[in-house]
Amino acid sequence: MLAARGLRKRFGPVLALDSVDLEIRPGEVLGLMGENGAGKSTLIKCLTGLHRPDAGTIERDGRPITLRSPRDAEALGVSTVHQEVHLIPHATVAENICLGREPRRNWLLGGSIRWRRVRERANAALARLGLALDVRREVSTLPLAIRQLVAIARALDIEARTLILDEPTSSLDRDEVERLFSTLRRLRGEGLGIVVVTHFLDQVYAIADRIAVLRDGRLVGAALAASLPRAELVAMMVGRAIAPAAARASSEAERPRAAALSARGLRRRGALDGVDLDVAAGEAVGLAGLLGSGRSETLRALFGADPIDEGAIEVSGRRHSIRSPGAAMRLGLAFLSEDRRGDGILPSLSVRDNLITALQAQRGILRRVGRREAAALADRLIASLRIKAPSASTPIARLSGGNQQKVLLARWLATDPRVLLLDEPTRGIDIGAKADVLALVASLREKGLAVVFVSSELEELAAACGRVVVLRDRRSVAQLRGADVDPSAMLAAVAAAPEGGARD
Amino acid sequence: MTDAASDPRGMARVLRAPATWALVALAALLVAGAVGSPGFLSVEMRDGRLYGTPIDILNHGSKVAIVAIGMTLVIATRGVDLSVGAVVAIASAIVATLVSQKGVAWPIAMAGALGAALLAGLWNGSLVTFLRLQPIVATLVLMVAGRGIAQLITDGQIVTVRDPAVAFLGNASLLLLPATVSALAVISALAWLGTRRTAFGLFLEAVGENERAARLSGIPVRPVLLVAYAACGLCAGVAGLIDCAYIRAADANNAGQLLELDAILAVVLGGTALTGGRFSLLGSVIGAMLMQTLTKVLYVFDVSADIAPAPKAAIVLAVCLLQSPTFRAACSRHLESARARLRPGTEARP
Numbered sequence: 001m002l003a004a005r006g007l008r009k010r011f012g013p014v015l016a017l018d019s020v021d022l023e024i025r026p027g028e029v030l031g032l033m034g035e036n037g038a039g040k041s042t043l044i045k046c047l048t049g050l051h052r053p054d055a056g057t058i059e060r061d062g063r064p065i066t067l068r069s070p071r072d073a074e075a076l077g078v079s080t081v082h083q084e085v086h087l088i089p090h091a092t093v094a095e096n097i098c099l100g101r102e103p104r105r106n107w108l109l110g111g112s113i114r115w116r117r118v119r120e121r122a123n124a125a126l127a128r129l130g131l132a133l134d135v136r137r138e139v140s141t142l143p144l145a146i147r148q149l150v151a152i153a154r155a156l157d158i159e160a161r162t163l164i165l166d167e168p169t170s171s172l173d174r175d176e177v178e179r180l181f182s183t184l185r186r187l188r189g190e191g192l193g194i195v196v197v198t199h200f201l202d203q204v205y206a207i208a209d210r211i212a213v214l215r216d217g218r219l220v221g222a223a224l225a226a227s228l229p230r231a232e233l234v235a236m237m238v239g240r241a242i243a244p245a246a247a248r249a250s251s252e253a254e255r256p257r258a259a260a261l262s263a264r265g266l267r268r269r270g271a272l273d274g275v276d277l278d279v280a281a282g283e284a285v286g287l288a289g290l291l292g293s294g295r296s297e298t299l300r301a302l303f304g305a306d307p308i309d310e311g312a313i314e315v316s317g318r319r320h321s322i323r324s325p326g327a328a329m330r331l332g333l334a335f336l337s338e339d340r341r342g343d344g345i346l347p348s349l350s351v352r353d354n355l356i357t358a359l360q361a362q363r364g365i366l367r368r369v370g371r372r373e374a375a376a377l378a379d380r381l382i383a384s385l386r387i388k389a390p391s392a393s394t395p396i397a398r399l400s401g402g403n404q405q406k407v408l409l410a411r412w413l414a415t416d417p418r419v420l421l422l423d424e425p426t427r428g429i430d431i432g433a434k435a436d437v438l439a440l441v442a443s444l445r446e447k448g449l450a451v452v453f454v455s456s457e458l459e460e461l462a463a464a465c466g467r468v469v470v471l472r473d474r475r476s477v478a479q480l481r482g483a484d485v486d487p488s489a490m491l492a493a494v495a496a497a498p499e500g501g502a503r504d
Numbered sequence: 505m506t507d508a509a510s511d512p513r514g515m516a517r518v519l520r521a522p523a524t525w526a527l528v529a530l531a532a533l534l535v536a537g538a539v540g541s542p543g544f545l546s547v548e549m550r551d552g553r554l555y556g557t558p559i560d561i562l563n564h565g566s567k568v569a570i571v572a573i574g575m576t577l578v579i580a581t582r583g584v585d586l587s588v589g590a591v592v593a594i595a596s597a598i599v600a601t602l603v604s605q606k607g608v609a610w611p612i613a614m615a616g617a618l619g620a621a622l623l624a625g626l627w628n629g630s631l632v633t634f635l636r637l638q639p640i641v642a643t644l645v646l647m648v649a650g651r652g653i654a655q656l657i658t659d660g661q662i663v664t665v666r667d668p669a670v671a672f673l674g675n676a677s678l679l680l681l682p683a684t685v686s687a688l689a690v691i692s693a694l695a696w697l698g699t700r701r702t703a704f705g706l707f708l709e710a711v712g713e714n715e716r717a718a719r720l721s722g723i724p725v726r727p728v729l730l731v732a733y734a735a736c737g738l739c740a741g742v743a744g745l746i747d748c749a750y751i752r753a754a755d756a757n758n759a760g761q762l763l764e765l766d767a768i769l770a771v772v773l774g775g776t777a778l779t780g781g782r783f784s785l786l787g788s789v790i791g792a793m794l795m796q797t798l799t800k801v802l803y804v805f806d807v808s809a810d811i812a813p814a815p816k817a818a819i820v821l822a823v824c825l826l827q828s829p830t831f832r833a834a835c836s837r838h839l840e841s842a843r844a845r846l847r848p849g850t851e852a853r854p
């Protein structure tokens with residue numbers, strides 16, 4: 001059993017953990033919940049030797065232990081997947097899974113690495129998650145969701161007694177989540193103690209035996225999942241009762257409107273194979289599809305982030321060839337990538353600088369966003385998106401994951417776009433903020449923005465979008481509108497007999 | 505930073521500011537110098553010009569400081585320019601040969617030298633941006649080849665310069681100060697205006713922090729990189745003119761020898777990380793002056809040139825350690841627990 005007793009951790013003015021007591025019991029899945037910035041990741045980092053607590057102790061089987069580094073924790077059988085996936089981008093999947101514990105030959109033979117064993121072990125670890133993947137591929141060529149699964153596979157590769165997963169499902173689809181959970185249930189049966197952090201209520205009730213809630217660095221309570229009603233859990237997290245998530249997008253009278261953005265026959269080798277898409281001003285269109293169906297690739301192609309081989313893109317009725325993100329921005333497009341760490345944050349720059357980069361790029365190098373203007377803009381965006389940060393001059397890397405996500409969304413709102421391309425905009429943000437983002441999308445839509453919305457959460461798509469385009473095998477295959485835009489209809493359309501069954 | 509004083513955590517911010525520790529070390533060295541030699545800090549006015557050890561330090565530190573300013577821009581993009589020493593040699597070779605052997609007027613000769621330096625920078629920048637070579641490798645090419653080019657220009661000779669206009673930068677004074685110091689002031693001002701009054705500074709930092717994110721935010725990554733390397737080349741060109749003026753000759757073999765390492769060291773001492781991102785121009789200038797002061801102080805204390813590198817290395821290590829947040833956190837942890845031991849019975853923190 002791994003336990004925290006009276007853990008305290010302070011970052012400058014922020015008290016991230018305040019006398020937290022927590023037990024991770026063998027044979028049990030503990031769901032760790034809390035709003036963005038509540039201290040979940042900090043608690044995990046203290047338990048795994050990444051942070052040193054200022055006060056309090058960590059106990060293993062009743063004996064206090066000192067963790068000086070993540071290695072110490074691993075040696076004690078604690079295996080962790082952190083919130084931001086840390087893999088080595090230019091190494092292969094197999095190398096990443098076995099990194100630091102490669103099977104070696106006898107030292108008499110030079111202690112060289114047994115590469116065949118490495119690959120076998122990697123395959124076995126992936127198979128546990130039901131993932132068939134060429135383990136010789138470079139990690140940087142994989143989509144984010146697969147990278148997340150590889151990181152989990154790496155954690156499963158060691159003989160752990162405690163497994164800690166910080167938002168493991170944030171970019172996974174239903175199927176992957178289900179497979180992950182059945183693996184976790186099996187491991188629980190083998191007597192592992194497991195911690196799962198998630199912002200999804202459904203998921204926590206599906207997997208957790210016990211739920212612990214953090215708020216502002218304090219443990220507000222822990223209870224058996226079966227005896228904790230949802231409403232009470234939510235109230236514990238936010239400290240007040242909140243209304244259930246945003247109302248559904250009013251599928252108002254369908255008057256014909258001019259398309260703000262339309263794409264025909266988008267093709268790009270290995271990524272897209274014929275995608276058609278229209279979105280009108282004042283409309284939100286969802287893109288639904290399985291992992292690898294081409295959702296992110298479509299947005300990237302529209303924004304000029306990746307060149308297309310074929311296809312036509314029209315913005316406001318005029319045809320354009322969009323060759324770079326800069327060109328797309330001049331046409332009023334904005335694109336929020338799903339990969340926060342790789343494509344989004346400028347880690348050691350301030351929240352303020354992170355907020356103004358896109359606006360500044362749009363204005364050009366000579367018309368600098370002045371100090372005072374930047375400060376006012378930052379204050380306004382921080383307040384309106386309720387970003388939790390000690391100040392606007394704090395480096396963004398010091399914010400919690402969900403708050404970083406809000407900053408990136410705000411970065412694009414600052415450019416006053418006409419078309420908003422959102423790839424998993426609510427990834428890693430808490431339930432209250434999720435409702436806020438959905439409400440924000442709705443109000444932007446009402447103001448006449450065109451929104452293209454990608455989410456692996458079908459409920460969210462249904463709530464935000466009046467129309468949904470279904471992608472399968474990198475091709476647009478169907479459209480749902482009106483009453484058909486509901487989770488179960490989408491699920492049916494998305495999963496309909498996959499021709500060829502190519503999965504990536 | 506007007507609120508630094510009123511902010512209760514202003515002190516913490518000062519400790520974190522990039523140039524702080526170089527400045528502290530500089531002050532400590534100046535005090536040490538003054539203790540070792542009473543006249544160390546005195547400055548006097550003669551014939552309309554200031555004299556004294558501090559002025560000497562500024563004068564001799566200027567060349568490295570100017571190169572370090574250009575280097576700072578490149579390092580901010582997570583690059584490095586190893587060719588600056590060779591570019592110094594090229595620029596000084598061009599100006600000397602044009603003026604002394606080809607009889608070209610000095611303004612044209614200087615413009616020619618600076619033009620060549622600019623081209624050298626653009627060459628480096630193109631290798632990095634268009635061929636995507638690693639900066640170390642890309643600039644290594646010119647570092648090695650550049651000296652050969654300079655030799656070709658001077659025909660392997662040391663070309664002496666008699667033209668007073670070219671030698672002006674070396675010994676004349678301008679506005680009370682040696683001309684090199686004035687040149688440093690002008691270049692610092694231009695660099696500051698160019699990076700902080702426009703968005704160029706933010707773009708440099710964004711590219712150095714996360715190039716993919718910078719591109720997706722619409723920042724013109726390639727032009728930014730090109731301009732950074734070009735500006736670095738240009739700074740090296742100016743340093744070449746100073747070098748030539750100072751020794752009144754172009755020595756293709758020795759001009760700017762090891763200057764790239766001095767410049768990189770100045771940048772690092774000034775608090776700009778080699779991993780790119782946030783940079784401090786002022787810090788780099790202070791870093792350059794810190795090293796020059798150290799040389800002078802060691803001289804005051806009669807440290808022989810053979811063992812001088814050892815105390816130098818010690819100071820560099822100390823400043824770099826103090827800049828590291830990990831090291832400072834470890835220090836304050838030890839202080840904290842020592843304090844707790846001194847007061848038994850009371851809690852470590854209220």
Ligand SMILES: Nc1ncnc2c1ncn2[C@@H]1O[C@H](COP(=O)(O)OP(=O)(O)OP(=O)(O)O)[C@@H](O)[C@H]1O
Nearest residue numbers: 011016036037038039040041042398399400401402
């Ligand atoms: N390295 C750091 N330096 C300074 N402050 C930090 C650091 N890491 C976390 N914090 C602060 O500590 C608080 C708790 O952050 P933490 O990352 O633990 O939140 P979280 O519960 O994981 O949130 P999320 O759901 O958004 O991931 C936040 O206010 C954050 O700004």
Ligand SMILES: [Mg+2]
Nearest residue numbers: 041083400401
């Ligand atoms: Mg977190």
